[in-house]
Amino acid sequence: MQDWSAIEGLGSTKLTELFAKDPDRLAKLTVDVGGLHFDFAKTHLDDAAIDAFTGLAATMELAAKRDALFAGQVVNVTEGRAATHTAERGEGNPDDVAQARAFQSRMRQVIDAIEADAFGPVRHILHVGIGGSALGPDLIFDALGRDEDKYDVAIVSNVDGVAMEEAVKGFDPAATLLVVASKTFTTTETMLNAESAMAWMREGGVEDPYGRVIALTASPDRAVEWGVDETRVLPFAESVGGRYSLWSTLGFPFALALGFQAYEELLEGAAEMDRHFRLSEPAKNAPVLAAFADLYYSQVKGCETRATFAYDERLRLLPSYLQQLEMESNGKSVTAAGEPLGRNSAAITWGGVGTDAQHAVFQLLHQGTRIVPLEFVAVVEAGDTLDPAHHRQLLLNAFAQGAALMAGKANADPARAYAGDRPSSTILLKDLDPRTLGALIAFYEARTFVNAALLGINPFDQFGVELGKEMAKAADQGGQTFDASTNDLLARAGLA
Numbered sequence: 047m048q049d050w051s052a053i054e055g056l057g058s059t060k061l062t063e064l065f066a067k068d069p070d071r072l073a074k075l076t077v078d079v080g081g082l083h084f085d086f087a088k089t090h091l092d093d094a095a096i097d098a099f100t101g102l103a104a105t106m107e108l109a110a111k112r113d114a115l116f117a118g119q120v121v122n123v124t125e126g127r128a129a130t131h132t133a134e135r136g137e138g139n140p141d142d143v144a145q146a147r148a149f150q151s152r153m154r155q156v157i158d159a160i161e162a163d164a165f166g167p168v169r170h171i172l173h174v175g176i177g178g179s180a181l182g183p184d185l186i187f188d189a190l191g192r193d194e195d196k197y198d199v200a201i202v203s204n205v206d207g208v209a210m211e212e213a214v215k216g217f218d219p220a221a222t223l224l225v226v227a228s229k230t231f232t233t234t235e236t237m238l239n240a241e242s243a244m245a246w247m248r249e250g251g252v253e254d255p256y257g258r259v260i261a262l263t264a265s266p267d268r269a270v271e272w273g274v275d276e277t278r279v280l281p282f283a284e285s286v287g288g289r290y291s292l293w294s295t296l297g298f299p300f301a302l303a304l305g306f307q308a309y310e311e312l313l314e315g316a317a318e319m320d321r322h323f324r325l326s327e328p329a330k331n332a333p334v335l336a337a338f339a340d341l342y343y344s345q346v347k348g349c350e351t352r353a354t355f356a357y358d359e360r361l362r363l364l365p366s367y368l369q370q371l372e373m374e375s376n377g378k379s380v381t382a383a384g385e386p387l388g389r390n391s392a393a394i395t396w397g398g399v400g401t402d403a404q405h406a407v408f409q410l411l412h413q414g415t416r417i418v419p420l421e422f423v424a425v426v427e428a429g430d431t432l433d434p435a436h437h438r439q440l441l442l443n444a445f446a447q448g449a450a451l452m453a454g455k456a457n458a459d460p461a462r463a464y465a466g467d468r469p470s471s472t473i474l475l476k477d478l479d480p481r482t483l484g485a486l487i488a489f490y491e492a493r494t495f496v497n498a499a500l501l502g503i504n505p506f507d508q509f510g511v512e513l514g515k516e517m518a519k520a521a522d523q524g525g526q527t528f529d530a531s532t533n534d535l536l537a538r539a540g541l542a
């Protein structure tokens with residue numbers, strides 16, 4: 047049984063007073079791991095709050111749930127399977143780790159064959175996939191692949207043909223490798239995009255487009271049935287969830303374009319965060335503290351959203367990636383046992399890129415009536431080679447925003463006054479490389495898991511996405527009527 051009484055009874059001391067009261071506050075609320083510095087000092091967490099949440103974590107058996115996750119036990123109870131994404135980076139049940147390693151070494155062989163020209167010329171990589179089969183690869187490429195010039199990489203997710211047409215502009219079909227990424231190999235958008243990519247290759251004079259396809263999937267039989275040669279199917283385990291799959295062979299385009307070593311470093315960075323999550327006490331555990339703060343704001347303070355602002359252009363896709371990770375994992379109204387949740391589910395995740403966002407949405411964050419707990423993500427080493435003034439301004443602004451939100455400023459004119467006491471946390475990477483990015487993503491996964499564990503949610507299913515898909519299929523097949531509004535829209539678009 048969840049017991050939130052100690053948490054709900056916490057006082058509401060202002061942030062500035064929390065600093066004044068405890069000279070050790072900064073040391074207590076900062077954590078360093080894997081080249082990442084986490085600063086939770088500008089959240090309302092204090093000793094009492096951490097104690098109260100640690101009590102809740104004990105009641106909700108966080109440690110046992112975490113151990114079950116890493117041991118490869120059935121933690122995804124509604125689908126009767128384990129969640130073995132950590133095994134992909136070597137942290138898990140030895141059998142799961144061995145299977146992951148075997149799939150990864152198969153991937154390496156295919157990469158070696160491509161490098162040795164077995165596929166003929168390859169200059170372009172066209173990756174089709176959606177949801178977890180696109181967001182992770184997209185984030186990694188955008189963050190780390192900007193200087194990569196060996197291959198042009200395009201990731202197409204949307205079923206809107208505009209996306210595919212745009213992606214293949216400038217690609218030579220005869221030098222394109224088509225990567226079809228789908229855990230299930232049944233997703234409508236991906237299969238349609240894959241068919242169109244095949245048609246584009248055929249029209250471009252490629253006689254056997256199947257010879258230029260790699261499938262990344264947990265359903266290898268379906269990929270073979272679709273026409274991909276078995277030797278070019280790179281499977282991953284069914285127990286790796288879609289939104290947790292970038293570590294598996296789904297990382298193929300990254301491993302091909304940036305090198306297998308970079309891929310291994312990404313996994314090592316994540317493994318380091320896994321060990322930190324597994325072995326550190328709650329008060330010094332970055333994902334655990336982050337989840338405590340999430341829950342304090344979403345459950346006690348009634349905050350409906352939380353926002354991540356990447357103060358680094360290379361991490362501009364982080365908010366979209368986090369939206370799937372957090373909202374698909376923890377946007378649920380029932381517990382893992384099927385009981386009503388009885389409280390708010392996860393907050394809505396949103397965000398953007400600094401400094402752009404400051405000139406667009408920060409007004410509400412500083413003066414609106416809603417409190418949005420913020421997270422700033424920044425990197426000490428610049429990603430550009432321009433005048434260092436650019437990076438200096440970027441970082442100064444990130445830190446100044448957090449300070450301003452907390453401090454506020456009085457003014458006789460209410461329109462010009464800032465209430466302050468608005469919480470934020472900061473994640474400062476020493477540099478952006480495969481290791482630190484791996485650690486950062488693994489941190490978010492673990493934080494999402496802790497949120498779920500303390501709410502009693504199963505973060506590994508996503509039944510909520512099915513109904514809309516079913517209705518789209520039914521509408522496609524025709525003969526079924528919907529509500530008056532939907533029928534009208536279908537008719538107006540010539541679809542009924």
Ligand SMILES: O=P(O)(O)OC[C@H]1O[C@H](O)[C@H](O)[C@@H](O)[C@@H]1O
Binds near residue numbers: 374511
């Ligand atoms: O990888 P796929 O099987 O094609 O699935 C792609 C995506 O579609 C589904 O609707 C789920 O909501 C996502 O969790 C998943 O990542």
